[in-house]
Amino acid sequence: GQQVQQSPASLVLQEGENAELQCNFSTSLNSMQWFYQRPEGSLVSLFYNPSGTKQSGRLTSTTVIKERRSSLHISSSQITDSGTYLCAMERGSNYQLIWGSGTKLIIKP
Amino acid sequence: GPKVLQIPSHQIIDMGQMVTLNCDPVSNHLYFYWYKQILGQQMEFLVNFYNGKVMEKSKLFKDQFSVERPDGSYFTLKIQPTALEDSAVYFCASSLGQRTNERLFFGHGTKLSVL
Numbered sequence: 001g002q003q004v005q006q007s008p009a010s011l012v013l014q015e016g017e018n019a020e021l022q023c024n025f026s027t028s029l030n031s032m033q034w035f036y037q038r039p040e041g042s043l044v045s046l047f048y049n050p051s052g053t054k055q056s057g058r059l060t061s062t063t064v065i066k067e068r069r070s071s072l073h074i075s076s077s078q079i080t081d082s083g084t085y086l087c088a089m090e091r092g093s094n095y096q097l098i099w100g101s102g103t104k105l106i107i108k109p
Numbered sequence: 110g111p112k113v114l115q116i117p118s119h120q121i122i123d124m125g126q127m128v129t130l131n132c133d134p135v136s137n138h139l140y141f142y143w144y145k146q147i148l149g150q151q152m153e154f155l156v157n158f159y160n161g162k163v164m165e166k167s168k169l170f171k172d173q174f175s176v177e178r179p180d181g182s183y184f185t186l187k188i189q190p191t192a193l194e195d196s197a198v199y200f201c202a203s204s205l206g207q208r209t210n211e212r213l214f215f216g217h218g219t220k221l222s223v224l
Contacts, residue, residue: 033212041198042217086152097144097213099152 003027004089006100013107019074021103023087032063032070033097037084046072046085077107111135115201115216116183123224127189130219132201134184141184142202142213143176145169152200158184188221196223 007022023032031050037043047054047061049070054061058077063070074081084104088097114133122128134141140159146152156166158176173192178184184203188195198220202213 035215041220043200043215045212045215048212088152097152097154101151 003098004087004100006085006087006103008103009101010104011106013077013105015077015079015107015109017077019072019077019081019105021072021074021085021087021105023070023072023089023100025068025070025089025098029065029068029089031090033088033090034061034070034072035086035088037086037102039083043086074105077105079107079109081105082107111138111214113201113203113214113216115199115219117219118217119220119222121222121224122191124193125190127187128191128221130186130188130199130201130221131183132185132203132216134201134203135205135214138203138205138214140164140204140206141176141178142204143186144200144202144215145197146200146218147197155186155199191221191223193223196221 003026005024013019033048034046035043036046049061049063051063051065058075060073070087082105084102086099086102088099090097116131120128142157143155144152145155153169154167156170156176157164173188175187198218200218201216204213
């Protein structure tokens with residue numbers, strides 16, 4: 001089965017609402033990363049978060065290794081936050097990232 | 110911040126032709142990677158490369174694929190010959206090291222359309 005599962009698959013919010021995205025993994029891992037994929041496909045690295053909580057502006061990532069989960073919180077969402085958010089876990093020593101299938105976020109005005 | 114540049118952003122070629130995708134990694138990075146994402150599907154690891162050699166490759170990295178970084182210039186992915194199922198977006202990434210506190214930096218991707 002899938003080693004990295006993201007939820008929800010899609011999320012529609014009004015501008016200003018908070019978004020909570022989840023990533024669960026079924027095996028042990030070395031680290032977890034979050035990426036934002038713009039609607040046209042380009043990829044932006046958001047967080048490298050092996051454990052604990054990291055914050056960057058309105059974005060907060062929390063990884064709890066022993067519970068095999070990571071979350072991405074977006075506060076006061078903006079229309080420009082729309083896109084696909086991908087989590088990926090690193091397992092092993094050669095940086096093979098195993099990707100989730102993504103959460104498609106749509107922020108409406 | 111550090112940037113990985115991929116050239117071109119879109120490439121259209123006929124099946125059976127050769128194609129080379131170019132990646133200009135972050136200048137002091139030592140490890141390089143290619144990932145493939147077919148439209149609507151998950152992104153998947155292809156290969157990683159260090160010190161002039163392939164470190165590890167996935168089953169998606171077919172015999173028709175090759176990578177190199179001649180003289181520290183572009184890190185390239187060559188597909189020869191191309192097949193229809195090679196149509197995808199190919200993402201290049203680089204990192205300074207492979208310790209767990211290193212992060213990957215990704216390019217914006219090259220969309221390859223094989224006709």
